[in-house]
Amino acid sequence: MEGDEDIFLRAKQRTYKGLTEDEESTWRGPFCFIQAADPQLGLMKAWREGDCDGGGDEWSEEVRLTQQAVQAVNGMQPRPRFLALCGDLVHAMPGSPFREEQEKDLKEALRRTDPDIPLVFVSGNHDLGNTPTSATVEQFRSAWGDDYFSFWVGGVLCLVLNSQLFFDPSGCPQLAEAQEVWLEAQLRRAAQTAARHVLVFQHIPLYLHTPDEDDDYFNLQRVQRDGLMKRFCQAGVKAVFSGHYHRNAGGCHGGLDMVVSSAIGCQLGDDPHGVRVVVVTADEIIHRYHSLDQLSEHGIDEDLKKLLA
Template sequence: MSEEEKHSFKIQAVNRRFLPFDLEKEKEWRGPFFFVQGADCQPGLTYRWTGTRRVECTPDMPMKWDVEIESTRAIIEKLNQMNPKPKFFVVCGDIVDAFDFEEPFRSQQETDIKQVLSELDPTIPLVCVCGNHDVGDEPTRSSIQRYIDHFGDDYFDFYCGGVHCIVLNSQFYAHSSNVEDLKLQHEKWLDEVLQDKQSKHIILFQHIPWFLKNFDEEKDYFNIEISTRLRMLEKFHAAGVKKIFCGHYHRNTGGSYKSMEEVVTSAIGLQLGKDKSGVRLVRVTENDIEHKYFETEDIPANFL
């Protein structure tokens, strides 16, 4: 395999399946393993953030996102050094910052972040989850299709070592007026995949958290409207979901709904709180799912 082939970005979520994992073989429990969860690479946000809001891109702005590219590359280098390797690395949304109409920023960010992500050891599958910047705050068919063309399906499921992993497009629950038919397809698909309760654990991955700390908290920018939230949380709990991993908040937080935990992981890129750039390491055992956030420099070489 040439260096070019080794470091080429591969779309791995196709036809609602994640290609690196065999559907039937991975349904079997084979013992403890771990994976890595990150979120919000979002190249360019550091130079767009005023301290209270993001400044929209304009053609005369400099195309600059070295901070986030370096942060993402540092994470990749740490994961490549791990032994044993994680089962997979999942990025929970906002892989890019520029919206699809913010050109030429969007195209260049897609190119640059895919180059960095392609440096991940090829034995560590990359799971891409769409965020609001990836598909748009008010997604359209074309904005969703653009994400699919560059990063793979916007929602899908897979099995890994006896664990059922479900990747959602959370933007459907934030704003779907332009794509109601696609949201209905997503809902139908979700109801179907939640029927399979034979796995050891069920885990969800998405971008926008349902809530930040309390399941009945008020609606704000970083969570989902409360009636939709409660309906979906009850659906997930009834289906046996154990954990929901999210991003979007650029800070670490989380909470519980009944026996189900929601985990909100801070950003690989710009921080909006006191955390530093890093990722969450998640250890899966037969009876539990444990996790801990590590700043980049503290990511251990062995997590089992």
């Protein structure tokens, strides 16, 4: 969308303007943020018609749901510190004839977000392709910002990862290696910083229910999963937030919370369209999935509000 550089801040040079260590490394008390996933404009009709390999030629439902999510988040008190969209922003794969219009309409829906609530964009498999290439990664960076980066909020270090480079890096092994070098440096630094918490955001979950589950389309392969979990735990990562599954799932093992949030858009299970409200206290990360209707009509749950008082 022409001119959207003026609408959205974007991660550049592996960081996010206004959310840097110099500006946000100090703990100032409890706060909340919103984690959402899979607006995936175009999937709902494609799923109903059984043609999910297509780009989807209709996405008005997803636009309406995204607008509802934005309005609900804007109305929250206290205001969330940021909104993280954990991948599959649109359904049309790179090269699809529907891609440009889907991205344009998503940006139009998101531009109504309160400018005091930064948008954090995470790349998903539909944003990059199931086997990403240098060209598709560059397209994402041009449209939405860096595909992996770090930022700080209120004394909390956040790492955004490109999980497709873990899932299938065969189309751009050099980019996967670059993320690996960067991630190793970030995790070493995380273990040495005074960060109150360390959080990770990515599209594909490490696992859906248990770390020893079989490899699946909706999780990372065991060889990647086991290594990442070990490294995350050693670095003190408290939680990993993801989407991709279009259902709520997850678990906690070894002190690492794996949070799988259902979609703003198409539901593949029985969960409502929604987002996750995350409250960060000095000692804990407390999170709860809210339907868009619930958040719009009643705001966040009262017990979460009390944690922020």
